Amino acid sequence: MFAEEWPLLTFTLLSQFGVGAYIFFVIVRAFNKKLGNNLAINVTKRGIMMVGPVIALALVFSLFHLGTPFGAYRSILNLDSSWLSREIIFTSAFFALWIVSFYLDRKGTWNQIVGWVTSVVGLGAVFCMASIYASSIKPAWTDANTYLAFYGTTILFGAVTSMIFILMSKEEKTEGLTSIIKGIGLAGLGAMIAQLVYLPIYVSGLSVSGQAGLKSAALLTETYAFSTVIRWALSFVGLAIIGWVFYRNNKSQSQMKFYLAALTLVLVGEFLGRYIFYATGVSIIVG
Template identity: 70%
Template sequence: MHVLAEEWPLLSFTLLTQLSVGAYLFFVIIRSLPKKVDRQLSILVTKRGMLLIGPVMLVALILSVFHLGDPFGAYRSLLNLDSSWLSREIVFSGLFFALWLVSYYLDRKGAWNQIVAWMNVVVGLGAIYSMASIYATSIKPAWTDVNTYLAFYGTTILFGAVASMLVILLSKEEKTAGLNSIIKGIGLVGLAAIIVQLIYLPVYVAGLPVSGLAGLESASLITDTYALSTLIRWVLSIVGLAMIGFAFYRKIEPKIQFKFYYTALVFVLAGEFLGRFIFYATGVPIIVG
């Protein structure tokens, strides 16, 4: 089974949105820890990352519009806001970008506003929930499981953890004891996001056959056709996160530091991309009638 060509923009949209929301979440958290690090320092080390969130989210929104088939008629998807998770996803995603513009403008003016920032965190997490709910309410047993929410929020947290650690580590600001403590904590959160998904994975696969032939086929795809791909997916994500931790604790030479960190980022991105590909490829619909 292959992921259809028209699903690639959708796959990319989900990952880029989760990257944007996850990074924003962690940047806001870092800026909300005055006892750990001086407010001005926390703003300085995350400023470049805050700038990059907008362009990434904009690309995600463009991909989502073209996935609808008729870009000029995309507004019609907003007409069912009261009953459609797709409509809610679009509204929350667009609002997240709009509030990012506001928060970044305030940041550039030296008037960073925590209230606006945390409002946007809630909006962003709402976009991820709406996104996951589209699949959780489908006719594909592999998607109508809590695993969908774990996967989407897991990727959001892992992306956010990796992005925030790299932004801090690659900044030119002095790495104080407070910043080092934050990096360690973020790394543990990223690791926890992986562990939770791995713990639930066998439970998820074992429960699929209960959903009938479609669920049984999905389970077979995960444990047979995509078994190696699934293993590689988790190895890439774990190794990427571990590389960042290794470089942080071993204090590797500045000459190779950048290459090391960017390689780690590529590993994590590749792992999550492969994981999302498997998510789409193993979704087998229930045959009705």
């Protein structure tokens, strides 16, 4: 993989981490009245705060793949024709709206509408990220798998992060909150299953996409076959650990190490998956 792709890899993962976490926190807060006692607000307060620094760091990494970082402002001048410009605008807008929502949250005047608008903008940012690759000259990227992978990572990161923050909170885990946690876990699991179900279709499509597609298919099924298995195993085990701690209902401080282990496994798994995504992108222009 070329050195200049590392900042892009980090940018996409961090952005999807922040967007996914924020969306799930907003979804949880949508049940605040039903749960009562501001329970949904209290269990997600630290999580909302965490999103901003993550997105800020992602934006910093986004500068490093530009030829001249200090000329980054020029990259937004082609909004009508460039997915890169749209990506920067949407990601920056998401960060700006996070600042607004975080300010309201700190004042104790959380606005759910602002939360939903910010979430939609975040989803738009992920769509723009995926569209940059989907409009490339690399068959491995122009497939619907790119959108499935980017949104799948967003959902998985959001599910895992939100469950960890909720379970780590000192608030009582009521029956209503427990049901929400279960639903979040199923959403994360569904995001992974959807990608795995589509994987054979994706590889089959690459096999009939010319020499570049054949090369990408060979990389996936041969060179990176074991890495792909490890990637999915790490993500599944990470999610399973959270589920195990949740159903075990262990309230001791020792559960922290399990949450950290789970988050680490998912992060490494998704990092490996994104590495494979970049490594298997073979251009139709050869030589």
